[in-house]
Amino acid sequence: DAGVIQSPRHEVTEMGQEVTLRCKPISGHNSLFWYRQTMMRGLELLIYFNNNVPIDDSGMPEDRFSAKMPNASFSTLKIQPSEPRDSAVYFCASSQDRSSYNEQFFGPGTRLTVL
Amino acid sequence: AQTVTQSQPEMSVQEAETVTLSCTYDTSESDYYLFWYKQPPSRQMILVIRQEAYKQQNATENRFSVNFQKAAKSFSLKISDSQLGDAAMYFCAYRSARAGNKLTFGGGTRVLVKP
Numbered sequence: 634d635a636g637v638i639q640s641p642r643h644e645v646t647e648m649g650q651e652v653t654l655r656c657k658p659i660s661g662h663n664s665l666f667w668y669r670q671t672m673m674r675g676l677e678l679l680i681y682f683n684n685n686v687p688i689d690d691s692g693m694p695e696d697r698f699s700a701k702m703p704n705a706s707f708s709t710l711k712i713q714p715s716e717p718r719d720s721a722v723y724f725c726a727s728s729q730d731r732s733s734y735n736e737q738f739f740g741p742g743t744r745l746t747v748l
Numbered sequence: 749a750q751t752v753t754q755s756q757p758e759m760s761v762q763e764a765e766t767v768t769l770s771c772t773y774d775t776s777e778s779d780y781y782l783f784w785y786k787q788p789p790s791r792q793m794i795l796v797i798r799q800e801a802y803k804q805q806n807a808t809e810n811r812f813s814v815n816f817q818k819a820a821k822s823f824s825l826k827i828s829d830s831q832l833g834d835a836a837m838y839f840c841a842y843r844s845a846r847a848g849n850k851l852t853f854g855g856g857t858r859v860l861v862k863p
Contacts, residue, residue: 676853739793
């Protein structure tokens with residue numbers, strides 16, 4: 634299995650630009666999670682989907698952030714317009730909700746730098 | 749809301765020795781899951797070990813074991829026979845058994861392994 638795939642691995646953009654992060658979950662997994670990691674705030678959940686439906690988006694910072702999951706094999710996290718404080722590593726994770734643990738498998742992350 | 753606290757920002761261990769990382773959490777629930785994730789410099793999040801709250805037996809995975817004290821809300825990780833490849837950030841995480849699949853992470857502990 635290829636694991637969770639994220640693209641791009643690195644993104645450098647200028648303030649005000651639109652940024653789109655992409656994620657392909659592990660085949661057969663029905664939950665998908667977007668996390669953000671910063672030095673100040675650590676790892677925090679932004680949003681998660683179950684069966685392509687957003688279940689909890691309480692961690693989405695503000696209206697500049699949006700996430701979609703049009704099908705079971707693809708999700709995007711969009712920031713528009715981007716700001717320097719959005720600089721962070723963004724992780725996507727997926728899980729299969731058929732075991733009690735529902736353990737999450739993480740992608741390699743996207744390091745975003747907003748200048 | 750649940751919180752997870754890792755009180756040790758950094759721990760140093762000699763190769764082949766043992767190191768214990770502490771983790772405490774705050775919850776009013778009785779049914780939940782606890783995890784330890786490892787994040788090496790590659791920044792990939794790797795699941796190390798997991799524990800169900802209703803299981804009294806402490807989980808073990810090769811050189812990794814936990815000391816789960818439910819009443820004290822403590823979940824420490826012991827790394828035995830430390831190897832250079834164990835050097836990484838370690839994150840403790842909590843997941844409710846009833847309130848969705850979101851993981852709540854602690855702030856992390858950096859483990860340094862001295863040859």
